[in-house]
Amino acid sequence: MLSTNDPASALVGFGVGLSLIVAIGAQNAFVLRQGLTRSHVLPIVAVCALSDAILILAGISGIGTLLGHAPSLITFVRIAGAVFLLSYAIFAAKRALRPQTLAPDQHGNGSRLAAVTMALALTWLNPHVYLDTVVLMGSIANGRGEIGRWWFAAGAITASVVWFSALGYGARLLTPLFAKPNAWRILDALIAVMMAVLGISLLVEL
Incomplete structure (x- = not known):
């Protein structure tokens, strides 16, 4: 049986x-x-992976326990997240309904600051991020011993970096599929529905 203090915890954290x-x-x-x-x-x-790393380390450091005793904070984040997601759903729906905005060469004109701000909002205004990353992963990690929890954190952070890198840079392999405006219309329509469902679900859970 593997000790919870050995590098095998990194594999558990990664999974x-x-x-x-x-x-x-x-x-x-x-x-x-x-x-x-x-x-x-x-x-x-970088923003998504770094945010995950901060949240994972926060959970392992014991902040998850404190968060569990602050329901008002979770409620605030839930409301803010719902408003943000519903607003984003409206913008995505507008993109899907306006064919002239769907050409691929028009999608990359947003500023870096706007894109980074959006990534930060989608990460930090999602209450499920705190529950999953800080509370759940923190509790699992802290059950693997003093050394094992840090191996667990290393594995989980590595998983985050690998996933977001693969998603961000691997998406270009789908470029031929999105050469047609209708593909962008479908993608934005799906994003709009997803954001709306997530936003509504946050309000329902209040």
Whole structure:
């Protein structure tokens, strides 16, 4: 039986981290879209991976326990996140309904600051990020011993870097599929529906 203090904890962390990060959501949809347009991919990937690293380390440091005793904070983040997601859903729906905005060469004109701000908002205004990354992963990691938890963190952070890099830079392999405006219309329509469902679900859970 492997000790919880050996490097095998890194593999556990990698698996757990990947299973939580890969689930399709607002953040992944945004990274995919940026990757397809090849717009500010590096800073977007860096922001998402660094944010995950901060949250994972916060959970392992015990902040997850404190967060569990602050329901009002979770409620605030939930409301803010719902408003943001619903607003983003409206903008995505407008893009899907206006064919002239769907040409691939028009998708990469946004500023780097706007793209980074969007990535930060999609990460930090999502209450599920705190529950999954800080509370859940923190509790799993802290159950693997003093040394094992840091190996677990290293594995989980590595999973985040690998996933967002693959999503952001691998999206260009789908470029031929999105050579037609209708493909962008479908993508933006799906993003709009996803953001709306996520936003509504946050309000329902209040």
